[in-house]
Amino acid sequence: MSAPELSGGPLGTHAGPYFGQFGGRFVPEALIAALDELETEYHKALADPAFGQALARLHRTYTGRPSMLTEVPRFAEHVGGGARVFLKREDLNHTGSHKINNVLGQALLVKRMGKKRVIAETGAGQHGVATATAAALMDLECTVYMGEEDTRRQALNVARMRLLGAEVVPVAIGTRTLKDAINEALRDWVANVETTHYLLGTVTGPHPFPEMVRDFHKVIGEEAKQQLAEEVGRLPDAVAACVGGGSNAMGIFNAFLDDPQVRLFGFEAGGEGVSSGRHSARFSGGAPGVLHGALSFLLQDEDGQTLPSHSISAGLDYPSVGPEHAWLNEIGRVSYQPVTDTEAMDAFRLLCRTEGIIPAIESAHALAGALRLGAEAATWDVPDGQAPVILVNLSGRGDKDVATAARWFGLIDDETGTTSDEGVQL
Amino acid sequence: MSPTGSRLTALAEGADGSPGRAALIGYLPVGYPDVARSVEAARTMVGAGVDIVELGVPYSDPVMDGPTIQHAVEHALAGGVKVRDVLSSVEQVAEAGAPVLVMTYWNLVMRYGIEAFARDLAAAGGAGLITPDLIPDEASRWIAASDEHGLDRVFLVAPSSTPERLARTAAASRGFVYAASTMGVTGERATVGDRAAQLVADTRSAGAGHVCVGLGVSRAEQAAEVASYADGVIVGSALVRAVQEVESDPTRGMDRLAEVTAELAAGVRGARR
Numbered sequence: 279m280s281a282p283e284l285s286g287g288p289l290g291t292h293a294g295p296y297f298g299q300f301g302g303r304f305v306p307e308a309l310i311a312a313l314d315e316l317e318t319e320y321h322k323a324l325a326d327p328a329f330g331q332a333l334a335r336l337h338r339t340y341t342g343r344p345s346m347l348t349e350v351p352r353f354a355e356h357v358g359g360g361a362r363v364f365l366k367r368e369d370l371n372h373t374g375s376h377k378i379n380n381v382l383g384q385a386l387l388v389k390r391m392g393k394k395r396v397i398a399e400t401g402a403g404q405h406g407v408a409t410a411t412a413a414a415l416m417d418l419e420c421t422v423y424m425g426e427e428d429t430r431r432q433a434l435n436v437a438r439m440r441l442l443g444a445e446v447v448p449v450a451i452g453t454r455t456l457k458d459a460i461n462e463a464l465r466d467w468v469a470n471v472e473t474t475h476y477l478l479g480t481v482t483g484p485h486p487f488p489e490m491v492r493d494f495h496k497v498i499g500e501e502a503k504q505q506l507a508e509e510v511g512r513l514p515d516a517v518a519a520c521v522g523g524g525s526n527a528m529g530i531f532n533a534f535l536d537d538p539q540v541r542l543f544g545f546e547a548g549g550e551g552v553s554s555g556r557h558s559a560r561f562s563g564g565a566p567g568v569l570h571g572a573l574s575f576l577l578q579d580e581d582g583q584t585l586p587s588h589s590i591s592a593g594l595d596y597p598s599v600g601p602e603h604a605w606l607n608e609i610g611r612v613s614y615q616p617v618t619d620t621e622a623m624d625a626f627r628l629l630c631r632t633e634g635i636i637p638a639i640e641s642a643h644a645l646a647g648a649l650r651l652g653a654e655a656a657t658w659d660v661p662d663g664q665a666p667v668i669l670v671n672l673s674g675r676g677d678k679d680v681a682t683a684a685r686w687f688g689l690i691d692d693e694t695g696t697t698s699d700e701g702v703q704l
Numbered sequence: 705m706s707p708t709g710s711r712l713t714a715l716a717e718g719a720d721g722s723p724g725r726a727a728l729i730g731y732l733p734v735g736y737p738d739v740a741r742s743v744e745a746a747r748t749m750v751g752a753g754v755d756i757v758e759l760g761v762p763y764s765d766p767v768m769d770g771p772t773i774q775h776a777v778e779h780a781l782a783g784g785v786k787v788r789d790v791l792s793s794v795e796q797v798a799e800a801g802a803p804v805l806v807m808t809y810w811n812l813v814m815r816y817g818i819e820a821f822a823r824d825l826a827a828a829g830g831a832g833l834i835t836p837d838l839i840p841d842e843a844s845r846w847i848a849a850s851d852e853h854g855l856d857r858v859f860l861v862a863p864s865s866t867p868e869r870l871a872r873t874a875a876a877s878r879g880f881v882y883a884a885s886t887m888g889v890t891g892e893r894a895t896v897g898d899r900a901a902q903l904v905a906d907t908r909s910a911g912a913g914h915v916c917v918g919l920g921v922s923r924a925e926q927a928a929e930v931a932s933y934a935d936g937v938i939v940g941s942a943l944v945r946a947v948q949e950v951e952s953d954p955t956r957g958m959d960r961l962a963e964v965t966a967e968l969a970a971g972v973r974g975a976r977r
Contacts, residue, residue: 304810304837306768308862308887310869451774452764464767469888471864568811568837569765581787582815583764 289535289611290496295485297605303484305464305571312471317486319391324493329386336382340415341372343379343497347505352632354668357648359655362665364509365635365672366502366530375638375674376498376526377408377479383494385412388475395419395474399463401428401456401522402593402640403435404674405479410444412477420444423462425455428592435678453586456596460570480523481600484571488600495529502669503533514669515658516541516651520643521614522558522594524603526673535611541658544603545647547589548616558587559616560599561607567598574601590619590682591639593674621646623686626676638674639682645670707803707831708756708856708879712914712935715755726931728753728972729916730965731807731940733760734793735785736776737951743796745947748958750800753969756936757797758834761790761808768809768836770891772941776948787812791828798829805858805879807834813846822849832856832879840876847876858882861907863899870910880914880935881907885921892941893920901933924971931975939968 295301303313323329337343346367354363368376388396396418400406406422413420422439426448429436439446452458467476481488481495499517506514517534519527521544534540549557557563560575567576569584577585577597589595606612622639625646629637637645648670655666676683684690711727718724730749734742746757762777762785769777790806798804806825813821813833825833832855838846840859850857856879861870864887874881883904886897897920904915916936921927923942930937946964950956 302842303839304842305839306836306862306884307839307860307869307873308864308884310839311862311864311866314866451778457765461765461767465770465889468768471887566814568809568814570767571837573814576811578811578815580815582812583781584811 290532292602294489297488297602298608299566300572300574300601300604301485301488302573303571304568304573305484306468308468309471309484313484313486315391319387320486320490323387323390329390332386333383337379337497341378341382342370344501344505345370347502347509349509350629350633353629356628356632357668358652360665361652361655361668362510363648363668363670364506364514365670366498368498368526368671368673369635369637369641369675373404373408373411374677375404375408376495376529377405378411379497379529380479380491380494380525381405381408381412381477384475384477385416385418388418388477389416391475393473393475395421395470396477397421397423397463397466397474398477398479399423399456399459400479401425401459401595402591403428403432403439403678404593406439406444406446407435407442409477409479410439410442413444414442421466422446423449423459423466425453425459426450427454428456428459431592431682432678434681456592457584457587464570480525481528481602482523482570482572482574482598488572488602491525492528492532492602495525496532498526498529498671499531499533502530506667506669510667512661513537513540514667515655515660516543516666517669517671518543518545518644518648518651519671520545520594520640520673521599521603522547522596522640524600526671528600528602530669530671531612542612543647543651544612544614545617545643546614547591547594547643548618549588549590551618552616556588557616558589558594558596560597561614562616564597566604569598572598572601574598574604575607590622590686591643593638593640594643615647617643617646623683625649626683627687635672636676636680637672638676639679641671641673644673706856706879708805709914711756711803712880716935724977726934726972726975727755727916727936728927728969729756729758729936729938730754730943731758731760731938732943732947733762733773733777733780734790735762735780735783736944736947737779738783739785739789739793743793745958745961746793746797747800748961749943749965750797750802752962752965754965755802757802757804758807758938759790759793759797759804761787761806761812763809763812766809768889770889770941772892772944773890776944787816791824794825794828794830803831804829805831805834805856807836810835810838818845819849822853822855826853826855830855832858834858834882836860840873843876850878860884861903863887863897863903867906867910870907874907874910874912877912880916881912882938883907883915883917883934885917885919888919890919890940892922896920896926896930900930904934924967927968927971928975931972932977937972942968
């Protein structure tokens with residue numbers, strides 16, 4: 279891969295509302311005043327040292343940052359190419375994923391804005407759990423919209439949110455997944471925007487969300503860059519992350535966007551394969567379009583109706599993607615590739631068995647992608663005598679996915695709910 | 705000249721000595737319960753007193769719509785309705801004599817091609833577009849295409865719109881400005897938002913020629929109230945519900961829809977100006 283031409287200023291600090299042709303604010307007029315207020319308050323907060331200090335303190339004393347960097351040599355043997363693989367351990371964050379970074383940032387903003395209620399959407403439940411957590415911590419009323427289908431897939435996270443005091447609303451319209459949960463959250467927001475903040479969970483939606491959520495997550499890449507400098511004394515050769523909406527990926531990519539020698543890879547959910555039509559691979563199977571306030575890549579039919587997406591991972595099961603990703607794809611800075619359910623689950627099992635780490639199924643897509651990179655790692659221009667270095671964002675842990683994985687591997691009998699000793703040998 | 709703007713002006717001025725009045729604008733989605741019957745329903749509405757028709761394009765993610773309309777468009781999509789069905793419906797409804805505006809979420813137009821959509825809508829005799837998720841800030845290509853084809857551009861204002869945004873939206877709109885009576889989505893409500901009259905006044909002060917009010921209007925007395933201060937009264941869910949009743953009892957034909965429309969029309973015509 280050749281280094282892309284970087285012009286027009288640093289990529290890492292690119293501000294909305296547009297990322298190339300993507301982004302914007304395709305929402306009802308009723309929301310524009312709130313988006314303007316949010317943008318103003320966000321920029322004021324960024325310029326206020328007290329805000330940064332409060333967030334940094336929460337990261338340190340509540341989230342558990344900096345998250346660790348773990349080398350995984352036994353897993354790396356399966357990657358091949360002599361590569362060393364490092365995991366950025368967002369799975370060790372409080373609430374179990376990178377989602378807490380953004381949620382704490384936005385919740386602090388909500389306090390500054392004087393609003394008392396937050397609403398959120400969630401697919402796998404990680405963002406909902408993180409939002410319910412921050413709401414409890416900061417005494418905010420909290421409603422979480424979740425597709426009815428997802429409430430079944432992630433029953434434990436629904437219970438978790440309710441324990442934390444949030445109201446969870448199952449959404450029984452449309453495809454009953456994340457997309458429809460966002461529609462319902464937007465309807466709620468239009469009606470209650472004067473008292474309510476929509477705590478959007480990923481780098482999509484109308485401006486300023488893509489830029490703001492990215493900024494709250496860029497701590498991931500900044501820490502990893504410094505930790506790798508200490509461990510190996512240089513930049514990684516490749517960075518891999520899974521991409522649903524794309525928040526963990528933007529968080530780790532951001533620090534490396536302006537280092538052209540670092541190859542960046544985003545792995546989408548290929549589901550049952552792009553040719554099967556049952557997938558969430560927007561860059562392989564989608565086209566530019568508008569959904570949920572942003573112009574980006576979108577799974578849509580010839581009329582522009584949103585197509586249902588599919589993934590074994592509820593967190594990647596979304597028909598669109600953050601607009602900054604669409605731009606980075608267009609300018610060739612990031613390579614986006616689909617990973618099938620089967621590949622992801624194979625990588626999931628491999629990490630469990632080689633390193634004693636149960637990843638979120640979302641993150642397993644990034645691990646599966648890393649397994650592909652070994653084949654080309656030998657061709658990379660690496661400093662003399664050194665091994666290629668691959669950094670993988672382990673965006674979440676697999677607690678919430680244990681039931682899904684157990685079913686996939688035949689460890690639970692769906693009929694009886696009992697464990698099976700005749701399942702596929704891990 | 706703006707097709708809907710001209711109609712609103714003519715109604716406001718009155719004719720043959722009759723007093724001026726506001727317009728009744730009726731919304732129905734194409735393809736509910738099927739394409740042919742939705743065309744029949746729209747024509748029935750015109751016959752029963754609707755002055756301007758708003759034909760909705762069914763969309764998979766209608767975030768500005770409440771349950772009644774969402775149910776109808778889901779039904780229409782499940783029945784296989786396509787964007788091209790909307791264009792042919794526009795042609796048939798326009799023959800009934802009322803200007804026909806198309807209400808559409810923006811991705812459908814983008815996918816069709818903005819210029820091509822403007823061309824084909826104009827060719828079908830459509831008056832223009834109402835765009836609930838397209839604000840003027842994002843609409844430069846639509847503004848150019850609608851100028852080229854002489855189509856109306858109806859953008860929305862909301863109770864939360866600032867004076868600057870009211871001015872910007874008024875300047876970008878043609879035909880009328882759609883004032884959302886309340887913060888919320890479509891649906892029938894007990895009362896029309898108490899901020900609607902002020903919003904209409906503010907939008908006029910910001911430069912709008914015509915301002916019509918939608919969201920929450922479902923009964924004759926509400927229509928009369930809104931018609932006393934706005935240039936047009938937009939009704940959606942109440943008419944869609946009437947079509948729903950007709951669908952569940954086909955022996956009644958389009959009678960129920962005609963009845964509901966006539967009540968609303970009487971409300972508009974009886975309003976004190």
